[in-house]
Amino acid sequence: MNRVMVTTLVILVAAVSRGALAQDHVQQQQRGRQVFQYWCVPCHGSGSGLMGIPYLPGTGALMAKYQGTLPALLEERTDMSPELIRTLVRNGITIMPFFRKTEVSDTDLDALVAYLTRNNKK
Amino acid sequence: MALLPKDVSAADFSAALTKFETAIGQQWVFTRDEDVALYRDAYSPFWGEPDERLPSAAVAPDTVEQVQQIVRIANQHKIPLYPISTGKNLGYGGSAPNLSGSVVVDLKRMNRVLEVDDKRHFALVEPGVAYFDLYRHIQEKKLNVWIDCPDPGWGSPVGNSLDHGVGYTFGAFRDHFGSHCGMEVVLPNGEIMRTGMGALPGAKSWQEYRYGFGPSVDGLFSQGNFGIVTKMGFWLLPQPESYLSGIVTVPRRRDLIPLVEHVNYLEDSGLIGQPEYTSPLGGGLGGPPDRALAALLSKPQWPTDAELDGYAQQKGVGVWSVTLQFYGPAKTVQANWEYAKERMSQIPGAQFRDGERYRFPLSPEEAAKVPHKVALGIPNMAIFMIGARSPLNPTPQDGHLWFAPVIPRTGEAIFEAQEAMSKVYREVGVNVGGPLQLPQTWHPRTFVMLVGFPLSRSDPQINKRSREAFERVAQVAAEHGWGEYRSPPAFADLIAGLYSYNNHALRRFAETLKDAVDPNGIIAAGRGGVWPRHLRGSKA
Numbered sequence: 001m002n003r004v005m006v007t008t009l010v011i012l013v014a015a016v017s018r019g020a021l022a023q024d025h026v027q028q029q030q031r032g033r034q035v036f037q038y039w040c041v042p043c044h045g046s047g048s049g050l051m052g053i054p055y056l057p058g059t060g061a062l063m064a065k066y067q068g069t070l071p072a073l074l075e076e077r078t079d080m081s082p083e084l085i086r087t088l089v090r091n092g093i094t095i096m097p098f099f100r101k102t103e104v105s106d107t108d109l110d111a112l113v114a115y116l117t118r119n120n121k122k
Numbered sequence: 123m124a125l126l127p128k129d130v131s132a133a134d135f136s137a138a139l140t141k142f143e144t145a146i147g148q149q150w151v152f153t154r155d156e157d158v159a160l161y162r163d164a165y166s167p168f169w170g171e172p173d174e175r176l177p178s179a180a181v182a183p184d185t186v187e188q189v190q191q192i193v194r195i196a197n198q199h200k201i202p203l204y205p206i207s208t209g210k211n212l213g214y215g216g217s218a219p220n221l222s223g224s225v226v227v228d229l230k231r232m233n234r235v236l237e238v239d240d241k242r243h244f245a246l247v248e249p250g251v252a253y254f255d256l257y258r259h260i261q262e263k264k265l266n267v268w269i270d271c272p273d274p275g276w277g278s279p280v281g282n283s284l285d286h287g288v289g290y291t292f293g294a295f296r297d298h299f300g301s302h303c304g305m306e307v308v309l310p311n312g313e314i315m316r317t318g319m320g321a322l323p324g325a326k327s328w329q330e331y332r333y334g335f336g337p338s339v340d341g342l343f344s345q346g347n348f349g350i351v352t353k354m355g356f357w358l359l360p361q362p363e364s365y366l367s368g369i370v371t372v373p374r375r376r377d378l379i380p381l382v383e384h385v386n387y388l389e390d391s392g393l394i395g396q397p398e399y400t401s402p403l404g405g406g407l408g409g410p411p412d413r414a415l416a417a418l419l420s421k422p423q424w425p426t427d428a429e430l431d432g433y434a435q436q437k438g439v440g441v442w443s444v445t446l447q448f449y450g451p452a453k454t455v456q457a458n459w460e461y462a463k464e465r466m467s468q469i470p471g472a473q474f475r476d477g478e479r480y481r482f483p484l485s486p487e488e489a490a491k492v493p494h495k496v497a498l499g500i501p502n503m504a505i506f507m508i509g510a511r512s513p514l515n516p517t518p519q520d521g522h523l524w525f526a527p528v529i530p531r532t533g534e535a536i537f538e539a540q541e542a543m544s545k546v547y548r549e550v551g552v553n554v555g556g557p558l559q560l561p562q563t564w565h566p567r568t569f570v571m572l573v574g575f576p577l578s579r580s581d582p583q584i585n586k587r588s589r590e591a592f593e594r595v596a597q598v599a600a601e602h603g604w605g606e607y608r609s610p611p612a613f614a615d616l617i618a619g620l621y622s623y624n625n626h627a628l629r630r631f632a633e634t635l636k637d638a639v640d641p642n643g644i645i646a647a648g649r650g651g652v653w654p655r656h657l658r659g660s661k662a
Contacts, residue, residue, distance in 0.1 A: 038254075042254070042275065042276070042502060042503035043503045043506055047490050048490075048491065048493070049504040049507050050493075050494075050504040050505060050507045050508075051493050051494060052493035053504075053507060055512075056503070056504065057503060057504065057505075057506035057507045057510045057512070058506075058510070060507065060510065060511070060512040060513065061510045061511040061512060061518065063512075063513060064511045064512050064513050064515075064516055065511055090156070090160065092164055094509075094510065094511060094518040094519065094520055095506060095509045095510050095518060095519065095520060095521055095522075096506075097164030097165070097210075097212060097216065097521075098159075098160055098164060099160070100160040100161065100180075100209065100217065100228065100230070101152065101157060101160065102182045102228050102230040102231055103209075103230060
C-alpha cells in the first residue's frame with residue numbers, strides 16, 4: 001500500500017468515524033428528548049397547571065426565579081452546563097426530588113444532558 | 123459502605139450482596155454511597171439528622187422469580203428488606219424504609235401492564251407501572267376505560283393502593299385499595315401466593331371476584347409487611363359519555379352543615395363523583411387572603427359566625443362552595459344537576475352556577491386544557507404547584523409532611539376539627555389550618571382534614587417545629603376520635619400506638635401473624651407500626 005492510498009484510507013476512516021459519531025450524537029439527543037418528555041415535561045413543559053393556572057409547576061418555579069432573565073422552559077435554555085443538569089437530577093432542588101438510577105439511568109442522564117445542551121454555544 | 127442492617131455482620135451483609143448480584147445482575151445491586159443516597163426520603167422530616175431512616179443498599183429485580191431469590195437470600199442472612207413500587211410516596215416516606223439499614227427492593231423495573239379489559243373494566247399491572255404508564259397504554263390502544271389517579275401521576279397503582287392512596291373521580295374508585303381485585307404476593311419464605319380467585323388454578327375471574335373462598339387476606343399487604351406484592355388487579359371505570367360540574371355557594375358559615383348533608387345524599391345515591399369544598403373567601407392557590415380577612419382569621423379568639431358571615435356579605439360572596447361532578451350520559455348528568463339544585467335550594471340563599479362540560483373521548487389537545495385533570499382520570503404533576511416556587515409563592519419549601527386525620531362526614535365535625543387542630547398549630551407556630559380549612563373528600567365515606575407541614579433540607583429548626591406539630595396534633599386528634607389514614611415511617615409507631623382499643627389488640631394480632639409468617643422479620647420491618655419480634659419495643 002503506497003502513501004497516497006494510506007492517506008486516503010485514513011481520511012475515509014476518519015470521515016466514517018465522524019459520521020458515526022454524529023449519528024450516535026443524534027440518536028443520543030433523540031433518546032434525551034424521550035427522557036425529557038417522560039420525566040421532565042409533566043412539570044417543566046408548557047401548558048396549564050392546577051385549576052387552570054397558566055404554567056406547570058417547574059416552569060412556574062423558573063419563571064419566578066429568573067423573572068424573565070432566562071427562559072422558564074428548560075428546552076429553550078442554552079446556558080445549562082452538563083454538571084448543573086446532573087446535579088439537579090441526582091440531588092433535586094426545593095420540592096423536586098432526586099431521581100434513582102432505575103428511573104433515570106446514567107446512560108439516560110447522559111442523553112438528557114446531550115438534549116438539553118444541544119443549543120449551547122460551543 | 124456506611125451503614126449495615128441492625129444485628130447483621132459485615133461478612134453476612136457482604137455475602138448477601140454477592141448473592142443478590144448473582145441472582146439479578148451486578149448492575150442492579152446498588153451499594154455505592156451516591157447510588158444508595160438516591161433512596162433517601164427527599165421529604166424526610168429528619169433530613170440529615172441521626173434519626174433519618176436510611177437504607178443500606180438497594181436491589182432492583184425485573185421478574186417475580188428474581189424477587190423470590192432476593193427474599194430467600196435475605197432469609198439466609200437475616201437481611202431486612204423494604205419494597206417500593208415507584209418510590210414516589212413523597213410526604214409519606216418516599217423510597218426510604220422504616221428501619222434504617224434495610225435493603226430497598228426497588229420494583230420500578232417490573233413495569234408491565236399485563237392486561238386491560240375494556241369490556242369487563244379491569245387492569246392487571248406490576249408494581250413499577252406508573253399511573254402515567256397505565257393511562258398511556260389505555261390511550262394508545264384506544265380502550266374504553268378510565269383510571270382513577272392520585273395527584274402526582276408518577277405514582278404506582280400498586281404502591282399507592284397498598285398505602286391506601288386515593289383519587290378524584292367516582293365513588294369507590296377513589297379508594298384505590300378498595301377498588302383493587304386480586305394480588306400476587308411473594309411471601310417472606312419466597313413462595314408465590316395469589317389472593318382471591320387467583321388461588322384457583324386457571325381462574326377466569328381473578329380481577330373480578332375479590333374474595334375467592336375462605337379468609338380474605340388482601341388487607342394484610344396494605345400498610346403491612348407480610349410479603350412483596352408483584353401483581354395487582356384494579357377495577358376501572360367505563361369511559362362515561364359526558365361530564366358536567368356545577369358549583370353551589372351558600373352564604374353563611376353554619377350553612378356548611380346542611381350543605382354537607384345534601385352532598386352526602388347525592389354522593390351515596392350514586393348521583394355525583396367527588397365533591398370538592400372550597401371557600402370563596404380566599405386563600406389557597408389564589409394567594410393569601412386580603413388584610414381584613416387575615417386579621418379576622420388570626421384573632422386570638424376564634425372568629426364568630428356573625429363576623430365571618432358579615433365579611434362574606436360585605437364582599438358579596440358566600441362563605442362556602444362545593445363543586446359537584448356528574449359523570450354519565452349527557453341527559454342524565456343534566457337531570458342530576460337539576461335535581462341537585464332543586465334539593466339544595468332548601469338552603470336559604472344558596473346559589474348555583476354551571477361549571478365545566480365535556481363529552482368523551484377528549485383529544486390530547488382538549489385533555490391538556492382541562493383545569494382539574496385528575497377529576498377526569500388524567501394523570502399529571504400539577505399538584506406540585508403547592509409548595510413550589512411560583513409567582514404567587516416566591517419562597518418555596520423543600521417538601522412537606524402530610525398529617526391526614528380521618529373525621530366524620532359532617533359540617534359539625536369540620537368545625538370541631540378546625541378549632542381543635544388549629545389551636546395546636548397556633549401554639550406550635552405553624553401556619554396551617556384555620557377557620558376556613560376544609561376537608562379532603564377523596565374517601566367516599568369520610569373526610570380527611572389534611573395539612574402539609576413544611577420541611578427543609580437546610581434548616582433543621584423548620585423540621586423540628588413540623589415534627590412537634592405532628593406529634594401534638596396527632597394526640598389531640600386521637601382524643602377527639604380522629605386517627606390518621608396514612609403516615610410517614612417516622613410517625614408510624616406513634617399513629618399505630620393511638621389505635622389502641624383493648625390494649626392494642628389489633629397491633630398484637632398483627633404481631634402474632636408477623637411472627638408466624640415472617641419469623642426472621644425480613645419484610646418491611648416497622649411498616650404500619652408492626653415490628654418483628656427481635657425489634658419489638660426497641661427504637662429501630
